[in-house]
Amino acid sequence: MKAVIFGPGRVGCGFAGQLLRGSGHEVVFVARNQAMVNHFNRVGRYLVRLVGQGRTEEIMVEGIRAVWTGEPDKVAREIVDAGLVSTSVGFRNLAEISPLIALGLSRRAEPVNVISFENFGTAASYMRRRVKGCGPEGCNFSGHGFSPALVSRVMSERLGDPAGNEPLIFVGDHPDEFVVYGKRLVRPIPEIKGMRVVDNYDAWFQKKLFMFSAGHATTAYLGYLKGYHYIHSAIRDPEIREAVLAAMREGQQGLMAQYGGDLAGDEEHLLEIVARFENAALNDSIDRVGRDPLRKLGKRDRLIGAARMAEKAGIEPEKLMLAVAAALYYCDQDDPSCTPIREELETIGPDKVLREVSGLNPGRRLSHGARRIFAKLLEKGPRSPLLNLEKFFWA
Amino acid sequence: MKIGIIMLRYPPGFDSPVMSGTIDLLTEWGVRVDIIYPEERVIHLSKIKPEHDLYVLKSRTEMALAYAGLLWGAGAATLNPYPAAAVMRHRISAASMLLKGGVPVPETYVTAHPEQLTDLLEEGPLAIKLYRGTGVRGIHVLWDAEEMDDVPTNQGPIFAQRFIQRDNPVRKLYVISGEIFGVAHPWLARNSEEKRGTPFTITPRLREIARRCGETFGIETFGLSIIGTDEEAYVVDVHSFPDFRGVPNASLRLADFIYHYCRRMMRGEILPGALPSRREI
Numbered sequence: 272m273k274a275v276i277f278g279p280g281r282v283g284c285g286f287a288g289q290l291l292r293g294s295g296h297e298v299v300f301v302a303r304n305q306a307m308v309n310h311f312n313r314v315g316r317y318l319v320r321l322v323g324q325g326r327t328e329e330i331m332v333e334g335i336r337a338v339w340t341g342e343p344d345k346v347a348r349e350i351v352d353a354g355l356v357s358t359s360v361g362f363r364n365l366a367e368i369s370p371l372i373a374l375g376l377s378r379r380a381e382p383v384n385v386i387s388f389e390n391f392g393t394a395a396s397y398m399r400r401r402v403k404g405c406g407p408e409g410c411n412f413s414g415h416g417f418s419p420a421l422v423s424r425v426m427s428e429r430l431g432d433p434a435g436n437e438p439l440i441f442v443g444d445h446p447d448e449f450v451v452y453g454k455r456l457v458r459p460i461p462e463i464k465g466m467r468v469v470d471n472y473d474a475w476f477q478k479k480l481f482m483f484s485a486g487h488a489t490t491a492y493l494g495y496l497k498g499y500h501y502i503h504s505a506i507r508d509p510e511i512r513e514a515v516l517a518a519m520r521e522g523q524q525g526l527m528a529q530y531g532g533d534l535a536g537d538e539e540h541l542l543e544i545v546a547r548f549e550n551a552a553l554n555d556s557i558d559r560v561g562r563d564p565l566r567k568l569g570k571r572d573r574l575i576g577a578a579r580m581a582e583k584a585g586i587e588p589e590k591l592m593l594a595v596a597a598a599l600y601y602c603d604q605d606d607p608s609c610t611p612i613r614e615e616l617e618t619i620g621p622d623k624v625l626r627e628v629s630g631l632n633p634g635r636r637l638s639h640g641a642r643r644i645f646a647k648l649l650e651k652g653p654r655s656p657l658l659n660l661e662k663f664f665w666a
Numbered sequence: 667m668k669i670g671i672i673m674l675r676y677p678p679g680f681d682s683p684v685m686s687g688t689i690d691l692l693t694e695w696g697v698r699v700d701i702i703y704p705e706e707r708v709i710h711l712s713k714i715k716p717e718h719d720l721y722v723l724k725s726r727t728e729m730a731l732a733y734a735g736l737l738w739g740a741g742a743a744t745l746n747p748y749p750a751a752a753v754m755r756h757r758i759s760a761a762s763m764l765l766k767g768g769v770p771v772p773e774t775y776v777t778a779h780p781e782q783l784t785d786l787l788e789e790g791p792l793a794i795k796l797y798r799g800t801g802v803r804g805i806h807v808l809w810d811a812e813e814m815d816d817v818p819t820n821q822g823p824i825f826a827q828r829f830i831q832r833d834n835p836v837r838k839l840y841v842i843s844g845e846i847f848g849v850a851h852p853w854l855a856r857n858s859e860e861k862r863g864t865p866f867t868i869t870p871r872l873r874e875i876a877r878r879c880g881e882t883f884g885i886e887t888f889g890l891s892i893i894g895t896d897e898e899a900y901v902v903d904v905h906s907f908p909d910f911r912g913v914p915n916a917s918l919r920l921a922d923f924i925y926h927y928c929r930r931m932m933r934g935e936i937l938p939g940a941l942p943s944r945r946e947i
Contacts, residue, residue: 499922504918504922508915508918
């Protein structure tokens with residue numbers, strides 16, 4: 272079987288490509304960067320370095336090739352006889368690749384599955400709508416499967432130069448499981464190592480988002496407040512570690528009320544997540560994890576979504592709100608993704624930002640909690656050596 | 667990632683807990699850390715070359731400084747750049763630079779002959795310090811001319827500063843990657859708890875002093891000794907790599923910064939000797 276992967280980035284190469292190739296499938300990447308296309312066609316392989324838990328595993332992914340998005344006909348020809356199409360381009364770039372996927376699918380005789388490795392809840396349904404909207408007249412795409420995929424692995428960086436002849440290196444941690452939405456797939460479902468087909472995808476998605484992702488973001492935003500540069504450093508700060516565990520616990524309690532203990536897991540599960548954050552070999556920076564706070568403060572996203580679910584379960588999401596306030600404060604000068612939120616905070620203030628971005632009305636308790644902490648951050652500054660998150664929160 | 671830390675071997679039981687913790691963390695994070703004791707080496711000048719991605723000059727000794735200078739000359743990357751460390755060690759140069767950088771220092775004089783300071787004593791006592799060095803070693807307070815004979819004249823230029831009554835406790839500002847920490851401890855700390863001191867709040871004035879000091883020397887990680895009140899604070903000592911005792915999670919913060927700095931250096935994002943100021947003090 273041939274798999275066509277849009278986006279040869281960290282997730283595309285370091286996760287999807289490696290698992291697909293490891294499952295015996297032919298892999299063709301579709302890239303918009305011509306240098307990457309040339310590199311893959313010249314070198315024909317790349318290395319996945321999996322680190323953590325005191326061991327390093329290196330997997331050479333061989334026999335790969337690539338086509339350029341600037342050649343739609345070539346891309347469509349690859350899709351025509353593919354057994355799977357996948358995307359890992361980032362949610363915001365899905366619109367750009369939709370016409371290419373539509374063109375390829377329109378030429379197919381058999382249905383195929385399109386799996387979006389975007390870690391974004393609505394990525395697959397969005398993709399289906401986009402493809403439907405830009406396909407040729409009279410073309411029916413309803414026979415194809417469009418499923419999101421939930422990636423368990425943290426892919427932190429790419430090393431190497433596409434202009435060179437040495438294989439690129441993609442660094443991540445060991446987990447190799449991903450969850451897809453069985454109800455959104457068409458048969459035959461391809462055999463892929465690590466794939467778990469579930470019918471309650473939303474629950475799985477929220478599990479990852481409200482525990483792992485919420486904890487990751489909390490580590491980044493509190494780490495920023497205390498001046499750390501890496502996730503593995505910040506999580507070793509006792510105050511941050513405690514706050515992160517508490518934030519994840521709040522998310523977990525919400526999940527438990529909503530879906531039950533089997534899915535939500537126990538305290539051990541949270542400690543396993545924290546142990547993954549401690550993985551220094553990932554070189555996972557505060558900047559990378561904290562990037563795009565505007566999206567991460569979304570109504571259904573990791574922090575607000577988890578807080579709302581916790582609140583619904585009767586839990587006061589104190590530490591999640593601390594993370595929300597820290598996210599509002601986060602404004603790395605080098606990160607353009609922070610500019611919109613910084614500008615909005617300056618022009619319309621935190622109340623309106625929380626209402627417009629996070630869907631929290633100013634009268635709501637959640638909004639009040641986040642705003643109160645944010646005001647304290649502004650007043651006292653985040654870098655006081657006396658910053659004690661616990662005292663700070665309750666002061 | 668290979669990091670060399672230039673240190674002085676401590677007698678058993680006197681090692682720096684902060685530095686030990688930092689080294690342990692870096693090692694745990696996969697960094698190869700080599701401790702270098704310049705006093706225990708014979709250095710062949712024509713053969714010296716950098717063997718590490720980054721060096722950290724921890725020791726204050728002349729030999730360590732000389733070794734750091736040789737490495738610097740050979741193109742090594744140093745967390746606390748040799749020129750800054752060398753200037754900080756030279757009190758006359760350091761005070762001059764601080765003044766130029768707008769950092770308040772007590773009135774400062776230099777002379778070859780202590781008796782030439784006699785007239786200055788009419789306006790109050792003077793603190794006489796070794797022109798090379800940091801810390802309290804060799805500091806002598808001159809209250810009147812009769813004490814001139816106590817001032818050693820065989821140790822180079824005499825560095826004199828207007829004596830300002832020291833507060834008890836002594837206040838230190840420690841800066842790690844732009845984050846400022848204030849630690850106060852007794853003038854003569856008797857035990858490790860007293861040496862660790864207690865944190866105090868950084869006022870805007872002290873923040874500004876630390877910022878200017880960092881800019882003056884082009885460094886992000888250093889220490890300052892402060893005397894006087896918050897409104898009228900003076901810097902009396904600077905150190906390019908102090909012991910950071912009393913800073914909350916000092917080992918973790920230092921390890922984080924050293925790791926970050928080394929990675930950026932290896933990726934060519936910063937050049938040896940240049941320091942990024944991603945976060946303003």
